[in-house]
Each structure stands twice: as structure tokens, then as C-alpha cells.
Amino acid sequence: MSNKPVATPNGSLPNQVPRQPEQPSPSATSASYARAPRMLDSSALMGDQALVLIQHQGEIYRLQTTRQGKLILTK
Known part of the structure; x- marks a missing residue:
């Protein structure tokens, strides 16, 4: 039997931090919805x-x- 470590389903080896999924490009339309919205004070x-x-x-x-x-927003 081999002592070679076996990768987990997400591709990381035991005792390693799992890989993060690739982030969409900043130009992707859905990317702006994936980030936390900007917060502004109404003042x-x-x-x-x-x-x-x-x-x-x-x-x-x-x-x-x-x-x-x-606040009221109207067109």
C-alpha cells in the first residue's frame, strides 16, 4: 500500500486549506450582484x-x- 496522500473531492490534500472556487470576472453582469452592496448614509x-x-x-x-x-423614490 502506498503512503501517498489522497486528494479530497475538492482537489485539496489532507491538512491543506481547500481551494476557493474561481471568482467571476469583474466585467461579468452577475459579479455586481455577488458582492456586498455599497452602503451610504442618507445624509x-x-x-x-x-x-x-x-x-x-x-x-x-x-x-x-x-x-x-x-424616504420616497419616485419616477
């Missing part, structure tokens, strides 16, 4: 304004705060 967007206009793909959206401090 970074709103500043001292109650209404901010956001242009997205040629459309204008309104982001506004209510009297109760909630």
Missing part, C-alpha cells in the same frame, strides 16, 4: 435638502424625505 445623498433628483439611464427620479423622516 450623504440628501445633505440638508428634502428633495434630490437622480438621473438614471436617461430618466429623472425624485428622492425625497417625508415629515416622518422616511
